[in-house]
Amino acid sequence: MTAASEPGRQAASAPGRPEPRHGLRIFLIWLVASAIADPLIWFLLGPHMPPGAMSGSAAHQQTTINVMALMSAPVLLFVLIYFGYALVVWRHREGDEGDGPPIHGNARISTIWIAATSVIVLALFGYGTVELIVPAGAGAGEGPTPIWKPSGGRPLQVQVIAQQWVFTYRYPQFGGVETPQLVLPEGQNVQFNVTSLDVIHSWWAYQLGVKADANPDVNNVAYTKPQQLGTFRVRCAELCGLWHGAMTNVGRVVTPAQFQSWATATETQLAAVTKNLPPYATTYDADAVAGLGKVLTQLGLNGAGGGFYPPEVPVQP
Amino acid sequence: MAIEIQPEKAERPGGREPSAPLPARPWWMRPAIHTGLIGAVLGYLLGHWLGNFLASGYQQISTADENDMAIVLGYALGTVGWLAGMGVFNDLFRQMAGRSLQIRREQAEASSGLARYFRFSLDHKVVGTQYLVGMIIYLLSGGLFAMAIRTELLSPTYHVLSSSAYLMVVGEHGTMMIMMMSSIILGPFGNYLVPLMIGAKRVAFPRIEALSFWLTPAAFLILLSGVMFGGFPTGWTGYAPLSIQATQGMDAYAVAFGLMGISLILAGFNIIVTVINYRAPGMRWSRLPIFVWSMAATSFLMVLAAPVLVGGMYMMLTDRTAQTAFFTADLGGSTYLYQNLFWFFGHPEVYILALPGFGVVLEMIPVFSRKPLFGYRVAAAGMIGVTLLSFFVWQHHLFVSGINPDMRPLFMLTTELISIPTGFIFLVAMGTFWKAKIRFTVPMLFALGMLFNFLIGGITGVFLSDVPADTTEHGSFFSMAHFHYTIMGGLIFAFMGGIYYWLPKMMGIKLNQRLGKIHFWTMFLFFNSTFLPLFAVGLLGQPRRVFEYARQLQTLNDWVSISAFLLGGSILIFVINFVWSTVIAREPETGNPWRSRGLEWQVPSPPPPENFPHVPVVLSGPYEYGVPDAPPVADLSPPAGVVASALSGVAAGAPS
Secondary structure (H helix, E strand, O other): OHHHHHHHHHHHHOOOOOOOOHHHHHHHHHHHHHHHHHHHHHHHHHHHOOOOOOEHHHHHHHHHHHHHHHHHHHHHHHHHHHHHHHHHHOEOOOOOOOOOOOOOOOHHHHHHHHHHHHHHHHHHHHHHHHHHHOOOHHHEOOOOOOOOOOOOOOOEEEEEEEEOOEEEEEEHHHOOEEEOOEEEEOOOOEEEEEEEOOOOEEEEEOOOOEEEEEOEOOOEEEEEOEOOOEEEEEEEOOOOOOOHHHOEEEEEEEOHHHHHHHHHHHHHHOHHHHHHOOOOOOOOOHHHHHHHHHHHHHOOOOOOOOOOOOOOOOOOO | OOOOOOOOOOOOOOOOOOOOOOOOOOHHHOOOHHHHHHHHHHHHHHHHHHHHHHHOOOHHHHHHOOOHHHHHHHHHHHHHHHHHHHOOOHHHHHHHOOOOOHHHHHHHHHOOOHHHHHOOOOOHHHHHHHHHHHHHHHHHHHHHHHHHHHHHOOOOOOOOOOHHHHHHHHHHHHHHHHHHHHHOOHHHHHHHHHHHHHOOOOOOOHHHHHHHHHHHHHHHHHHHHHHHHOOOOOOOOOOOOHHHHOOOHHHHHHHHHHHHHHHHHHHHHHHHHHHHHOOOOOOOHHHOOHHHHHHHHHHHHHHHHHHHHHHHHHHHHHHHHOOOOOOOHHHOOOHHHHHHHHHHHHHHHHHHHHHHHHHHHHHHHHHHHOOOOOOHHHHHHHHHHHHHHHHHOHHHHHOOOOOOHHHHHHHHHHHHHOHHHHHHHHHHHHHHHOOOOEOOOHHHHHHHHHHHHHHHHHHHHHHHHOHHHHHHHOOEHHHHHHHHHHHHHHHHHHHHHHHHHHHHHHHOEOOOHHHHHHHHHHHHHHHHHHHHHHHHHHHOOOEOOOOOOOHHHHHHHHHHHHHHHHHHHHHHHHHHHHHHHHHHHOOEOOOOOOOOOOHHHHOOOOOOOOOOOOOOEEOOOOOOOOOOOOOOOEEOOOOHHHHHHHHOOOOOOOOO
């Protein structure tokens, strides 16, 4: 406190003395603060930064958020330190009714500022573009004709069918079986084909780092590659009506062998049901919706079947 | 050479002289809000009947037991009736009948007292005050809905509100805050102060200006009337097809938002023409106060962006009433069409909300730093840059929607580029602080608070502009916290600062400074304590507009809720201060309490009816603090010849 207000008092009491080098002081304070903040962000906060590293896209998102934090912390600190310094050192002193020095601008400072912000912005843009293209669209929905695809073989196809207010999953490579469970194999590319039967939803597999809007009559493709075993939470991220807040389920990442046995077992178990379903297509025909609702009801599953829920479903907690 | 204006049509025989003053009618015979309300009720009933008459035969209406057309036409004709009852169209018909408007205008201007605030007034100062009180009422209504949201989110499972009531509250809060607050600074301060700041006696289109205000109570009441239908489930964005599926509350949303869009177009149009054409002699573009620059930039955004919104709302209404299919995918429409229309308006809209805040803050900083504005041209360029770029960023709201993946790098670039002109504003503020003499008055505290909040809001915006990071943050509480930092932390803080700064000018009374400081510190503290944790809540996976959330997020959510209630308490302190100071204490303040060089402070407070006794001649810029022997900002009683030569052909030929 005293140290910070000292230069101001000196300047006020002894105007004959040379001004302290404010710019240098602010720069040094900023340098120290950034040198402390950035390693803390990278090493302490970074490994815990959401959404984690459960999949390839999630890991890339985590790194991107960390890099953005690394870049923006010094900017934030610079402005805040400058404000703090100015408010302490250049505050109005009692009894001083005069005006400040008439500085109308400084072309050099303005140029440096504009150049620095432009460089930061363009660097972030370049980095963001790389992080978008390298992990095949970074887990974001790319629409019906994706332009960034993962390399190495045809990925596992999973169709995500969103409706008010439940997600259903369809595995076309396993006889087109349709199930409310989402199980994925570890270490294998997955292609989600996200579509909707009624309104716009957004399929958000939080730990997998995948988010894709579900639009009716549109196939929205998103890629990821699970790389850790465990469960992940799925939520709807686009307001879709009454029970939007309750539109959630839990998916699992298992070993490839476990996945094979689960998939084939489910395929056999639900074969009678699958037979009644419309043939697999990238979007779901609206006419097939009523049939789907019937099937789900037969299975004892909750589903609006393209219509509206009766008021008691799902039961209000 | 002046041409003698003759009345084009003589009064009927036995009538009064054309130039005679109109007979004074008793107050209840003159148009005011009571006649407006009567007109609104009659118009609604007529529209409702018309809608039933037109559409009752349709099968979908007889089976669905609801007729959206009756409600929409009721709202539309009710609004027309409200405006007609207010007397908005009187001058139009009077002019069509060939009668003079001059007498009516003089009579209207001569009326004083409280009653004029409830009438269709052509005085920009009255309209500004109407806007001020209206905007505070709308802000408080929206804030009450926010309190209800935070009450529900106290618990992850227990429900105070039903899920439909929760969505209603969310939708009403969001729509109220975004749509009604669009003119929270342009309405009160823009309309009131722009003519004073540019040395004009009036605005260019006083009737259009007044109409822009009188549409806002109609939009407000229509939006609130959605509550009677159970609200609308879409939030403030109104995405189709959910909005097509929704019940009648959605009609209230679409009509109210559309009306507010029209109000924005009108308000912006008037300000643009006023700033371009009504500047006093000597008020060059390089001397224009920075607040006027921000108002002009905001007005351009309003005039260019809001028509797209009005179109979108109109399409939604025809989808809902006349069974068109603009947004229904399996009938040839597109759900993306609505998203594009909405965000083509919606992104300029957030700069409609941000730019006035920049203007207010940069206007106050030189006064309380006692220094010229650092880099005046940089500040103006920053505002123009934001205005231009804001039309090229809207698809960042559609980063995960599946549309145009190849356009994502482009929209990521344009979105990040907009932080460069925004950075100009910070450069100007920081440069002005350099070796300044900063006075911590209440308006200055709010300006500093705005800069702090907007810094956080802006930097988190860069996170959201990056597609990989946005994939996690999109549609989560992170983006919600981000835009609350820019809008509430930016715009509302600037609005509060503007009230403390300009209320002495507008009303000639002083606000209590001690209560003002308590108000600022509680608002600043609890605002940050409310919204800072929400960044973490969003990153930890809580989507927006949910009424149930993960159990491990309860501690954070409870902290936020309690802070939000305290923030509400802080706003209550403001309301108490406002009412106490303007109604009860009424401490007069007629001079220039901030020792500002602004032209608006060179006339008495509150300003006389025509602002300036003579058209002033502006001699220097408004920020020449500390400049040795700087000329006064304006000559308020210039020699007659100076103004006459400068104004020839401008003032004389201007239609009223």
